[in-house]
Amino acid sequence: MPKVPILMPQLGESIAEATIMQVLVKPGDTVQADQEVFEVETNKAVMGVTTVCGGTIVSLDVSAGETVPVGAVMGIIEATEEEIERSGATPLDENAAPAPAASSTEKSTAQDGAHFRTEGEFREGMPGGGRRKPLGEGGRGLPVPVIQRGSRFLSPRIRARMDEIGITEADMAYVIGTGPNGRITIDDFEKFINYVDGWPSHPASPMRRSVASSMQRTWRRPIASCGRPIFMAPIILHRKKHPRKPGVTLYFLRALALALAEFPECAGYMVGGRILTPRRIDLGIAVQVADGVMVPVLRNVNERTLDDLVDEYNKVVAQARDRKLDPAYQGGGIATVSNFGGFGLTHATPMPLPSESLILGVGSVQKVPVWSDEVECFLPVEQAQIVASFDHRVVDGGDVGRLMLRIAHYLEHPEFL
DSSP states (O other): OOEEEEEOOOOSTTOOEEEEEEEOOOTTOEEOTTOEEEEEEOSSOEEEEEOSSOEEEEEEOOOTTOEEETTOEEEEEEOOHHHHHHHTOOOTTTOSSOOOOOOHHHHHHTTGGGGEEOTTSOOTTOTTSSOOOOOOGGGOOOOOOOOSSGGGOOOHHHHHHHHHHTOOTTGGGGOOOOSGGGOOOHHHHHHHHHHHHTSOOOOOOHHHHHHHHHHHHHTTSOEEEEEEEEEOHHHHHHHHHOTTOOOHHHHHHHHHHHHHHHOGGGGOEEETTEEEEESSOOEEEOEEETTEEEOBEESSGGGSOHHHHHHHHHHHHHHHHTTOOOGGGBSOOSEEEEEGGGGTOSOOOOOOOTTOSEEEEEOOOEEEEEEETTTTEEEEEEEEEEEEEEETTTOOHHHHHHHHHHHHHHHTOGGGO
16 A cells, blocks of 8 residues: 655744654554644644544654654555545655645745835835744754954854854853954863863753744844833722733733834834834733743734633633644734743843844832822832833834833723723
């Protein structure tokens, strides 16, 4: 009977590989079409790999813990001619490595141009409009810029050794150069490698490597932050009376969406000499998971009410915590809300994703004394600090200050959310 390969699919934009978490079948097992046979971990989520047709598992070419590139053969299914015709699967002897079909995430990102507009109504070369460059072999991050002279000059010999062992230029910040003008020599490099080899360590997970790569790319831009306090009593009271008890972060997400609808330039993106302005207000929620952060994205948040968003918000946050986020909620956001107050932090400087220019951080609620002119004394007031980090090339502090005034207005009048 014909044999059909099980291929590692394209599980999302910019995902070049995935790590096998569980093998759910064994050779000789009978499987149905669309049955989950592998559980894999990408740098974004834990997902399932399913069969393209029914049949019998002939062989498995991967095992748990192995990292497999997109398009690689993971196993072989033996199927009948009728099943192949019914499912549309391509037998191995006809085409051993067919190009994997575009995932739902890729289909949505292919239309990412709808997020932004320029004066000519197009955004040629806009990040996200096409596939982004994936992580390099072995999960190495994208290098940060380096000055090609003085202490940051790296010789071809050193660069070859860096490529050999998977070291990025950002990692070289730890190395002290002893050559002319503080230049790093090959001896400096080898001493550093020998030194760190003796330290306790463990391999960085795909999630950790993804975060590291994102932050390296974000730090290429001039990121600034500004903050202000928010009176939390209106939100707390509104939430107590609301029958569905919306998450506190959802209030900030909705307030940010309405404010960005008025000041969209605050979430603009600079490409060359143009600043691109968002068409849609799709916002992310930073969710802490094991060894990293996931950012599910809700669509058109400014056009929906708080009530409309409660169920969907709860669903995507739960999916993100389980590392099983639906691809429909991955990527394409223009800004993110990060509620670091859940960890007891009152202030922080969150960093926007490389594909975004703005992130709003929310601190923990604190009871503080605030002067009242009416009673001429200090009164205890529940406050939280909000902090906006932004690309200073795109907007200035005054622009973001006006945005935060509108956010504060909506949060202090949650009946409009």
